[in-house]
Amino acid sequence: MEKLIITAALTGNITLPVQTPHLPLTPQQIIDDAVRAANAGAASVHIHARDPQTAKPTTDPEVYREIAAGIKARSNVIVCVTTGGVTGMTAAQRVQVVPNLKPELATFNTGSMNFSIHPIVDRYKDEDYKYPWEKEFASGLKQYIFSNNFADMEFFCNAMRENGTKPELEAYDVGHIYNIRYLVRQKMLERPIWMQFVTGVLGGIGSALEDVIYMKQTADRLIGPENYKWSVIGAGYPAEFNLAALSIMMGGHARVGLEDNIFIEKGVLAKSNAELVEKVVRIARELGRPIATPDEARAILGLKGRDKVNY
Ligand code: KMH
Ligand code: ZN
Numbered sequence: 001m002e003k004l005i006i007t008a009a010l011t012g013n014i015t016l017p018v019q020t021p022h023l024p025l026t027p028q029q030i031i032d033d034a035v036r037a038a039n040a041g042a043a044s045v046h047i048h049a050r051d052p053q054t055a056k057p058t059t060d061p062e063v064y065r066e067i068a069a070g071i072k073a074r075s076n077v078i079v080c081v082t083t084g085g086v087t088g089m090t091a092a093q094r095v096q097v098v099p100n101l102k103p104e105l106a107t108f109n110t111g112s113m114n115f116s117i118h119p120i121v122d123r124y125k126d127e128d129y130k131y132p133w134e135k136e137f138a139s140g141l142k143q144y145i146f147s148n149n150f151a152d153m154e155f156f157c158n159a160m161r162e163n164g165t166k167p168e169l170e171a172y173d174v175g176h177i178y179n180i181r182y183l184v185r186q187k188m189l190e191r192p193i194w195m196q197f198v199t200g201v202l203g204g205i206g207s208a209l210e211d212v213i214y215m216k217q218t219a220d221r222l223i224g225p226e227n228y229k230w231s232v233i234g235a236g237y238p239a240e241f242n243l244a245a246l247s248i249m250m251g252g253h254a255r256v257g258l259e260d261n262i263f264i265e266k267g268v269l270a271k272s273n274a275e276l277v278e279k280v281v282r283i284a285r286e287l288g289r290p291i292a293t294p295d296e297a298r299a300i301l302g303l304k305g306r307d308k309v310n311y
Helices: 027-041 061-072 091-095 097-101 118-123 133-143 150-162 174-185 209-222 237-251 273-286 293-300
Strands: 005-008 044-047 076-080 107-111 166-171 193-200 228-234 253-256 263-265
Touching: 005 027, 005 273, 027 044, 027 061, 027 273, 044 061, 044 107, 044 209, 061 076, 061 091, 061 097, 061 193, 061 228, 091 150, 097 150, 107 150, 118 133, 150 166, 150 174, 166 174, 174 209, 193 209, 209 228, 228 237, 237 253, 237 273, 253 273, 263 273
Parallel strands: 005 044, 005 253, 044 076, 076 107, 107 166, 166 193, 193 228, 228 253
Antiparallel strands: none
């Protein structure tokens, strides 16, 4: 089996400060967490930018530039920027980070869906929230549709191809794998196709072992195992680690991080992204799966190299 590529998803657009005090929010906090996660064994860090004043998700390319350049100055880790966006962000706003930074890797969401964490509002009292926008943001996701229609996907594909950025395909359900097959047939994707099976998000497929195996079987049938590399995201605890273990045994790769899961053990908050990476490194070691370095991951994924980015 090829060496394990560990991705650390540091902040996300959806995890809220009320959920954990350990979420890196400012550019400096995100840079520091990225370097620690890389030192712990992550070959790739997946970054979302937050407004440095309000901690709200932002698509401001200059905040992304500060984060990506700060990480590059201190680590060889792959920087995977998000094009995910969140409520109220247009496709054009979401994708502008690609021509601006010309990153090696950027997320590419392979279909529309509901995407919400509104039920968490019932867990917190008003005085628990750190920022005035959090409760309304979480409640508002009940009406949110994460839009990635076929026109959006063509637009994102073209932007990434024009800038030498490899898309990290985020597939949240089996129907999204049919969309990927469509994109392959339209010759919009280069091999090896790199995809994350994103499981356990409210609005997407669940995070049972059977869900991952079905996603894998469908991708093998539609895309062909020789044409893609895959990683698993299990949102929440214990899914993040159970599915990482499953993927490690099956020859896939794994993503961990506070974007997807804030717990290191049942009811115990992870103190950093590095702590989550260290746990999946221990699981891989026990299962005899060596860990890929950033350059080994670049070779596996066919990335252009950190000297070809624009930051
Ligand atoms: N912001 C979430 C709706 C990605 O990083 O591309 C999904 C997301 C995925 O942001
Ligand atoms: Zn993300």
